[in-house]
Amino acid sequence: MFSRRNISLAAGMAAAVALTAGALxxxxxxxxxxxxxxxxxxxxxxxxxxxxxxxxxDFSGRTVVLEWTNDGCPFVQKHYATPPANMQALxxxxxxxxxxxxxxxxxxxxxxxxxxxxxANALTAVRDAIPSHVLLxxxxxxxxxxxxxxxxxxxxxxxxxxxAYEGAIDSKPSARIDxxxxxxxxxxxxxxxxAAGEAVAVSSSKPYGCSVKYE
Amino acid sequence: MTRILFSLLAAIFLGxxxxxxxxxxxxxxxxxxxxxxxxxxxxxxxxxxxxxxDLDPGWHVYWRNAGDAGLPPQLVHRDTSTIxxxxxxxxxxxxxxxxxxxxxxIMDYGxxxxxxxxxxxxxxxxASSTVRLDVVADYLICEDICxxxxxxxxxxxxxxxxxxxxxxxxxxADWIARAPTDFAGEARLDxxxxxxxxxxxxxxxxxxxxxxxxxxxxxxISHPAGQPASFGADGATLSLTxxxxxxxxxxxxxVLVVEQADGTRTGYELSAEQGAVFxxxxxxxxxRSGPSGAGGSPAGLITLAFFALVGGLVLNLMPCxxxxxxxxxxxxxxxxxxxxxxxxxxxxxxxxxxxxxSFAALAAVIIAVxxxxxxATLGFQxxxxxxxxxxxxxxxxxxxxxxxxxxxxxxxxxTGSNLASRNGAAGAFFTGILAAVVGAPCVGPFLGVALGAxxxxxxxxxxxxxxxxxxxxxLPFLLLSFVPGLQRLLPKPGKWMETLKQFxxxxxxxxxxxxxxxxxxxxxxxxxxxxxxxxxxxAFAIWxxxxxxTPARIAALLVLVAAFAYxxxxxxxxxxxxxxxxxxxxxxxxxAWSPERVAELTxxxxxxxxxxxxxxxxxxxxxxxxxLKTSAVHAAFADANVAFLVADFTRKxxxxxxxxxxxxxxxxxxxLWYRAGAAEPDILPEILSKDLVIxxxxxx
Numbered sequence: 001m002f003s004r005r006n007i008s009l010a011a012g013m014a015a016a017v018a019l020t021a022g023a024l025x026x027x028x029x030x031x032x033x034x035x036x037x038x039x040x041x042x043x044x045x046x047x048x049x050x051x052x053x054x055x056x057x058d059f060s061g062r063t064v065v066l067e068w069t070n071d072g073c074p075f076v077q078k079h080y081a082t083p084p085a086n087m088q089a090l091x092x093x094x095x096x097x098x099x100x101x102x103x104x105x106x107x108x109x110x111x112x113x114x115x116x117x118x119x120a121n122a123l124t125a126v127r128d129a130i131p132s133h134v135l136l137x138x139x140x141x142x143x144x145x146x147x148x149x150x151x152x153x154x155x156x157x158x159x160x161x162x163x164a165y166e167g168a169i170d171s172k173p174s175a176r177i178d179x180x181x182x183x184x185x186x187x188x189x190x191x192x193x194x195a196a197g198e199a200v201a202v203s204s205s206k207p208y209g210c211s212v213k214y215e
Numbered sequence: 216m217t218r219i220l221f222s223l224l225a226a227i228f229l230g231x232x233x234x235x236x237x238x239x240x241x242x243x244x245x246x247x248x249x250x251x252x253x254x255x256x257x258x259x260x261x262x263x264x265x266x267x268x269d270l271d272p273g274w275h276v277y278w279r280n281a282g283d284a285g286l287p288p289q290l291v292h293r294d295t296s297t298i299x300x301x302x303x304x305x306x307x308x309x310x311x312x313x314x315x316x317x318x319x320x321i322m323d324y325g326x327x328x329x330x331x332x333x334x335x336x337x338x339x340x341x342a343s344s345t346v347r348l349d350v351v352a353d354y355l356i357c358e359d360i361c362x363x364x365x366x367x368x369x370x371x372x373x374x375x376x377x378x379x380x381x382x383x384x385x386x387x388a389d390w391i392a393r394a395p396t397d398f399a400g401e402a403r404l405d406x407x408x409x410x411x412x413x414x415x416x417x418x419x420x421x422x423x424x425x426x427x428x429x430x431x432x433x434x435x436i437s438h439p440a441g442q443p444a445s446f447g448a449d450g451a452t453l454s455l456t457x458x459x460x461x462x463x464x465x466x467x468x469x470v471l472v473v474e475q476a477d478g479t480r481t482g483y484e485l486s487a488e489q490g491a492v493f494x495x496x497x498x499x500x501x502x503r504s505g506p507s508g509a510g511g512s513p514a515g516l517i518t519l520a521f522f523a524l525v526g527g528l529v530l531n532l533m534p535c536x537x538x539x540x541x542x543x544x545x546x547x548x549x550x551x552x553x554x555x556x557x558x559x560x561x562x563x564x565x566x567x568x569x570x571x572x573s574f575a576a577l578a579a580v581i582i583a584v585x586x587x588x589x590x591a592t593l594g595f596q597x598x599x600x601x602x603x604x605x606x607x608x609x610x611x612x613x614x615x616x617x618x619x620x621x622x623x624x625x626x627x628x629x630t631g632s633n634l635a636s637r638n639g640a641a642g643a644f645f646t647g648i649l650a651a652v653v654g655a656p657c658v659g660p661f662l663g664v665a666l667g668a669x670x671x672x673x674x675x676x677x678x679x680x681x682x683x684x685x686x687x688x689x690l691p692f693l694l695l696s697f698v699p700g701l702q703r704l705l706p707k708p709g710k711w712m713e714t715l716k717q718f719x720x721x722x723x724x725x726x727x728x729x730x731x732x733x734x735x736x737x738x739x740x741x742x743x744x745x746x747x748x749x750x751x752x753x754a755f756a757i758w759x760x761x762x763x764x765t766p767a768r769i770a771a772l773l774v775l776v777a778a779f780a781y782x783x784x785x786x787x788x789x790x791x792x793x794x795x796x797x798x799x800x801x802x803x804x805x806x807a808w809s810p811e812r813v814a815e816l817t818x819x820x821x822x823x824x825x826x827x828x829x830x831x832x833x834x835x836x837x838x839x840x841x842x843l844k845t846s847a848v849h850a851a852f853a854d855a856n857v858a859f860l861v862a863d864f865t866r867k868x869x870x871x872x873x874x875x876x877x878x879x880x881x882x883x884x885x886x887l888w889y890r891a892g893a894a895e896p897d898i899l900p901e902i903l904s905k906d907l908v909i910x911x912x913x914x915x
Contacts, residue, residue, distance in 0.1 A: 036460065074363050112360045149283045149321050173286055175355065175363035204459070206434045210361040211284035211316040211323070 035146050035155070037163050037203035044142050046104075046135040049120035054102070054133050056157075063099045063164075063194055065187065066155040067131070068106060068148040068212060070113025071123050074175045075209035076151050080127050086180050087152075087169075090187060091130045097195055103131040106143035111213035113151070114138060140214040150209035156190040156200075165190035167205030174208075242366035244271040244356045249348065249370035251336065252384035252833040256372050259340035261902055263833035264370060265333040265387045266290065266306070266352055268326075274358045275325045278311035280431060280469075282323035282438045285361070288332065288354035293367070295349040297342070303350075304335035307837070309393035310472050310482035311430055315439065322439035323357075324430055331390040333833060335902075338374070347371045377882055379831065387833035391840060395470045395482030399846040400450065402471075402487035406462035411436070413467065414492035416450030420473040420481060423499055429453055431469035448739070450496035462489065499733060516676050520683040527687020562643040563696025567689040569647020574685030575678065577651075582674045600738035600786035604746045607730035608779055611750045614723035617716050621757055650688060738786045745785040752778030808862035810874070813889065816858045820892050822912075824857050827871065827885040829864040834901060835884040842903040855912045 035041055045055040056064065067087070069076050079087040091101050105120065107113035115123065120134045137143055146155060156165040165186060172183035186202050193200045239246035251264040266288065268276060277285040292300035309330065314323040338346060348370040355363050400417030413429060415421055423446045429436075440456035467487045474480045615621065727750075735743045752774050760771035806812070808825050816823045826843065828835040842848055852859060864871045864883045875885060878898055886903065887896035888911055899907070 072360060074361060144320065147320070175286075176353075207284075208286065209284060210357070211321045213359070214317045214320070 035163055035166060037166060037200070039163060040161050041155075041157050041163050042145055044145055046137055046142055048133040048135055049117040049124075051117055054135060059100045060161060061159050063094075063097070063159055063191065064157040065094055065099055065101045065191070066146065066148075066157070067101065067103045068143065068151050068153040069103050070105065070107050070151040070210060070213060071115070072112040073151045073210035076113075078175050078177050078180070079152060079169060080129070081177050082128070084177070084180055085128070086185075088127065088129050090169075090185070093188065094191060095130055095132075097191065099191060101131045102133050102135055103129070104135045104137050104142055104148070106137040106140045106148060107213040108140065108215035109138055111215075112210075113213055140212070143212055143214060148212050150207040151212060152209055153207040153212070154187045156187060156194065158194055163203075164194050164200050165203055167202075168207045168209075171205070173206075239267070239269070240352075240366040240368050242352065242354070242356075242364035243362060244274045244358070245269060245276070245354070245364065245366075247352045247354075247366040247368055249350070249368045250331075250380075250383040250387065251370055251372060252380060252387055252831070253377055254373060254380045255375050255378035256338045256342075256346070257377050258338055258342045258374060260377065261335050261337045261834075262372075263333055263384075263387050263391070263837060264336040264348070265331045265383075265390065265833075266368075267329075267331045267386070268352075268354070269329050270327060270356065271358075272328070274356050275314050275323070275327050276330060276354050276356050277323060277325035278430070279306070279308045280324055280433065281355075282314070282325075283321045284316065285323045285325065285357060286355040286363075288352060290334075291351040291353050293349040293351060295347070297346045298336065298339060298348045302337035302339065303348070304337075306332040306334050307391060307394045307840075308332070309390050310395055310470060310480060313428065317439075319439050324438070331386055333387050333391050333394075333837070335837070336370075338372070342374045345371055345373055379882055381831040384829075384831035384833050388830060388836040391833055391836040393482070394840060395472075395484040396840055397845055398471065398483040398485035401493070402485045403490045403493060404455075404467045404487040405492045406457070406489055407491075409460070410440075410454040410456045412492045412497075413453040413455055413487055414450065414496045415452070415471065415485075416493045416496050418450070418483065420475065421446065421451040424476045426474040427451060427453055428472045428474070429455065429469055430472060431467065433468070434458055435463045435467055445497040446499040447495040447497050448735075450493060452492055452497040516679060519676075520679050523680045523684040524687040524690075527684040528690060530684075530688045531691050559696050561640060563693045565640045565643035566647040566650075566696070567686070567693050569644040569649075570651050570685045570689040571647075571682055573648045573651030574681045574688075578678045578681035581681075582677055600734060600742060601783040603730055603734045604738075604742060604749075604782045604786040605779060607727045607734060607746055608749055608753060608782065610723050610727035610730060612753060614720040614727065615754070615757065617720035617723060619713070619717060621760075647689065651685065734786065742782070742786040746782040749778040749782035806858065806860050808860040809870070812860060816860075817889050817892070817894055822855060822857045822891040823860060823887075823889040823896075824852065824908075825860045825862060825887040825889075825896070827862045827864060827875065827883045827887070829883050831865065832883045838884060838886075838903040842905050842908055845905055847905050848908055851909045851912055857912070 041056070043056045045053060045057075048054045071077070071080075076087075082088070094101050105113060105115060107115075115136070117136060120136065123129075124131065124134060135142065142148075152169050154165070154167065154169050155163065158164045167186060169187055170180070170183035170185045172179040186205055189202065190200045239248040241247075246269040248267050249264060250267050251262055253262050256262055268288070270276060275285075277287045279287050281287055288306075290303060292303065309326070309332070311324040311326060314325050314327075315321075316323055336348065350368060352366040352368050353363070354366075355361055398415075398418055400415060400421075403414045405412040405414065421427070427444045428442060431438075435458060437456040437458050443454045445452045445454075466489065469485065471483045471485055472480055473483070731743050731746060734746060756771040756775040756778060759767050759774060808827075813823055813825065826835075828839075851857075862868075862871050862874070864875075875882065878885060878887070880898075884901050886899035886901075888899055889896045890911075897911075899911075
């Protein structure tokens, strides 16, 4: 006959096996993408190049652009090259409409594009860039949260905190500066649509560039 | 700056040099050149050329779909060319490799070390003396960082008669052979739930020991996500993680890469319409993890080892193990009572050593057999129908034994018990071995999945898992020897053990039922019926064996053998190796060409197709890929009873050379088509298409 102790021992073993199997199944399930056009985006808090804490929540009610960047990446260099200073022009265009621009650097220490706060500020000055903040994300926390894959990888967040656009900066995936003139700038189009209160025609695209240099 | 300088120098060099130049151009991290299958071409013909790139170690260039980051190489036509830009065909993309950038987040598709991207080149009809193709090879090359490089490369060809360049021709042909062929079966995408299911059927190679990976042309699915595969009698199903929640507008297009156990990779281009999955294409787990499967990762191994440890713990409860432990445990109580704590600990360690040595030996045997037979899966070869049938019957017999219908192997256990009852370290060591030996048959139902997974792992991983299992088995005893107070927690042997033993019969019967479902998927319901009949035969044999008298025993033995052998035999009758394209291809290509054979066949009134080919002939390989090896052409030729002859001109052959001269051709490829009853052939164009070849049959 089963004694009570024997039964509880057997039950314990069975539970251990069931839990292990459950954990195995759970670990193979993939997380669904968090950042989807039309859906609310996740909040975050980061540190800017001046050492100050910056939260997405600080800008509620305003349109926010996230730009993943890496100054060593030829695709980033293409868009900052002067002329035509494509990225700087887009930043001015956004600033004129009171849009918040956050440049995010997710390069891990020792990887291409990793910079200190002072180096980031120097880069901003040299390039005549005017982001609202440059966020330093060496652990890749914000990058992983948003699923940023390339530099550049652009996000436009509406004043209500939902995602308006995610993807490439424009329609010409290349590292050639000459292609900028012929490309359709998706970020500019998304900003125009959000400002006009219209639906964004292209709300997501395949980002192109270098991979984000995560740890 | 260096690059500009280099381009300038290259331009000067190009301007000065004549046809002979073939030196590769250094683009920075790759040596780049244009090659062709001919040194001399005829005006108006189409030849195969290629962009050849030799990459620095660790650097990559990209496939037509680069994945999450990166860009594919392209050729930008330059004005100095005498061959117009419109004459350059698209690249024929060889199947890519997975290039993981950030584990689970960023995955690229591309090439390392060397890649040759073939393209067709139409020589202008008005060409004379020489033609040149000048292009910029524009490519992104990445290691940890990415660099766009530009190499100005040229191809200069004499114009006149067709003269092959065997070295370059072979190279291009080899890479054409690495391009995907069209998928012979059907493909369908079920997007009704995430993950999506890509269901594939009616094509060769979709077996459980193959690793499958789908490379999409666009970005409908997540590139870094794993693609767990499941198999059935008719095909396979891949789970694809969508990149976006909404279903794509049209079919899912891309390349399925099938990697066989020996490492051969074959690509099939497919387009999957949306719809429900096909029947019999899922249900059986892969015996081999995919190229990016979790099984090979350290994290996967730790999970597996933990699972094995828990399984080892459970083994202690098995009726075959517990009595052994109890005998020793009783001895421990007295040892603890007489204050021999140190001796007790040493016993625990010796026991653990005995168990671990046994499990290590088992792992070594499995690795050795696996290496010797070349099978990836040994005992868990569940894609082999006879093995499955016999396993189902064995599970049934074990179930009967657990139920107490008959006694088995008590003498072996007694021998072990005698050794184990010896005192001291040796006794403890042998108890450990005994526990492992008697516990091993109970492993199957509990750890089948874990064992199946580990069978394809590298040898060290097999050892880790088996040792973890052994440690799990030894753990309770080891704990008891160090903490004698726990002794009270050990369940006492008694009638409950017999009850538990009988209870374990039911998992055995369920395992047998599951194996029958596997068998049904592999070999059809007939094999299942015969296996069930075999089980009945086994029960009959056991009943017979209990009758008095030798004749009854002999009859029982005969029935038993037949009950195992016949179902296994029935299961070996295959559902359809006949007619698989591999078998077809062998039948298709083995007939060698000779003028005499052609004369015989045409005299019989059969239509005859002759392929004059060579391994160094890139165009020949392209035609095989696009036309001759496709399932549509196979089927059409079979229907029309076409004799397919191959004349292999890879080595110089005077008879083939004479035939080529007779037909006024400079070389291969040459395709001859003898209509039914015709003695003289039509000479087909050098570039074939499916429509053209199948069209011949309508005209015959």
